[in-house]
Amino acid sequence: MTALIITVTANPALDRTIVLKNFKIGKINRVLRSRVDVGGKGINVAKNIKALGGDAVCLGFLGRSDDFAAKYLEDLGLYTDFTIIQNPIRVNIKLIEEDSSTFTDINEPGPEVDSFEARSLIEKIKFWAFRARVVVLAGSLPPGVKDDFYNEIILSTKSSGAKVILDAEGEALKLGIKASPYLIKPNIHELSGLMGKDLKTDEEIISAALPIIENGVKIVAVSMGSRGSLTVTQDKAYFVPPLDVKVRSTAGAGDAMVAGFALALDKGLDTIQAVKMASAAASCAVTREGTQPIDTESFNNLINQVSIIEIPF
Ligand SMILES: Nc1ncnc2c1ncn2[C@@H]1O[C@H](COP(=O)(O)OP(=O)(O)O)[C@@H](O)[C@H]1O
Numbered sequence: 193m194t195a196l197i198i199t200v201t202a203n204p205a206l207d208r209t210i211v212l213k214n215f216k217i218g219k220i221n222r223v224l225r226s227r228v229d230v231g232g233k234g235i236n237v238a239k240n241i242k243a244l245g246g247d248a249v250c251l252g253f254l255g256r257s258d259d260f261a262a263k264y265l266e267d268l269g270l271y272t273d274f275t276i277i278q279n280p281i282r283v284n285i286k287l288i289e290e291d292s293s294t295f296t297d298i299n300e301p302g303p304e305v306d307s308f309e310a311r312s313l314i315e316k317i318k319f320w321a322f323r324a325r326v327v328v329l330a331g332s333l334p335p336g337v338k339d340d341f342y343n344e345i346i347l348s349t350k351s352s353g354a355k356v357i358l359d360a361e362g363e364a365l366k367l368g369i370k371a372s373p374y375l376i377k378p379n380i381h382e383l384s385g386l387m388g389k390d391l392k393t394d395e396e397i398i399s400a401a402l403p404i405i406e407n408g409v410k411i412v413a414v415s416m417g418s419r420g421s422l423t424v425t426q427d428k429a430y431f432v433p434p435l436d437v438k439v440r441s442t443a444g445a446g447d448a449m450v451a452g453f454a455l456a457l458d459k460g461l462d463t464i465q466a467v468k469m470a471s472a473a474a475s476c477a478v479t480r481e482g483t484q485p486i487d488t489e490s491f492n493n494l495i496n497q498v499s500i501i502e503i504p505f
């Protein structure tokens with residue numbers, strides 16, 4: 193078997209996207225249109241890897257009644273090996289207000305997971321990591337799963353040689369970083385939360401990223417929403433301004449970015465190529481409502497428009 197990309201989604205979700213003209217709080221709101229996507233961070237990463245011509249195996253938790261979600265992913269051509277748990281996955285609301293182009297996420301905590309279920313996912317990940325070049329650990333942890341979940345996975349898959357990408361927040365991110373994943377992709381709010389202060393300037397972001405790199409993480413890719421992204425390595429920092437696209441929904445932009453990085457690492461591309469793929473994928477994602485996969489044609493178009501500005505430090 194050739195090397196694969198493994199994505200782990202501990203907290204999958206059905207993303208219900210609701211489009212309104214404008215949200216009137218305390219009133220009846222009529223929905224213009226809506227859609228449902230099988231999502232959650234690792235799953236979105238896998239959907240986008242597939243859309244870009246790669247292969248991925250989706251691991252994570254799915255409830256006993258959620259086999260439709262696995263079927264949906266298999267119909268997209270993805271491999272799945274979910275750990276089946278008692279309780280069903282959550283529903284997350286993605287609210288789009290057309291008039292103001294405002295995007296609001298309302299995420300449920302997710303199903304309760306017991307320690308036996310958590311242990312069996314860890315064992316599955318260990319098995320698959322030895323068949324993978326890249327392992328993506330992404331998203332929140334559902335109730336019952338301990339904050340050191342990602343930390344334990346990173347440590348226990350080290351000997352596999354697979355490169356781990358971690359996209360998490362809060363304590364799970366903090367503890368995960370201690371195990372030195374290859375790449376982390378916090379957004380600016382998540383990195384600010386980690387530092388305990390609001391990071392605004394490039395200099396502040398670079399200063400926050402460098403100690404993380406000194407501790408063993410190779411790449412800190414910080415997404416900054418409509419401001420683009422800043423990717424920091426041991427000796428270089430690359431700023432990518434946002435591309436000029438029509439933004440229809442920001443949900444899933446970070447996941448598309450991670451998909452670009454994962455695919456680039458899987459292909460053994462250098463950091464500049466990886467940043468290009470990640471940025472083009474993220475820009476593609478914002479042009480589509482909900483967390484549907486990106487499309488190859490616009491990706492191929494946008495990748496030529498990515499400009500990378502090296503920031504000296
Ligand atoms: N409003 C926006 N306009 C243009 N590009 C955006 C916008 N929001 C996100 N992006 C693109 O998607 C990337 C990831 O978005 P971000 O919101 O920072 O991630 P996350 O979804 O993880 O919070 C950004 O670096 C940028 O390239």
Ligand SMILES: O=P(O)(O)OC[C@H]1O[C@](O)(COP(=O)(O)O)[C@@H](O)[C@@H]1O
Pocket residue numbers: 203205206207231232233234236284299330331332333442443444445446447448483
């Ligand atoms: O696990 P979390 O942090 O609650 O995030 C889950 C949500 O994030 C998404 O994966 C989108 O993430 P991004 O906007 O960060 O790319 C949705 O599919 C899902 O509803």
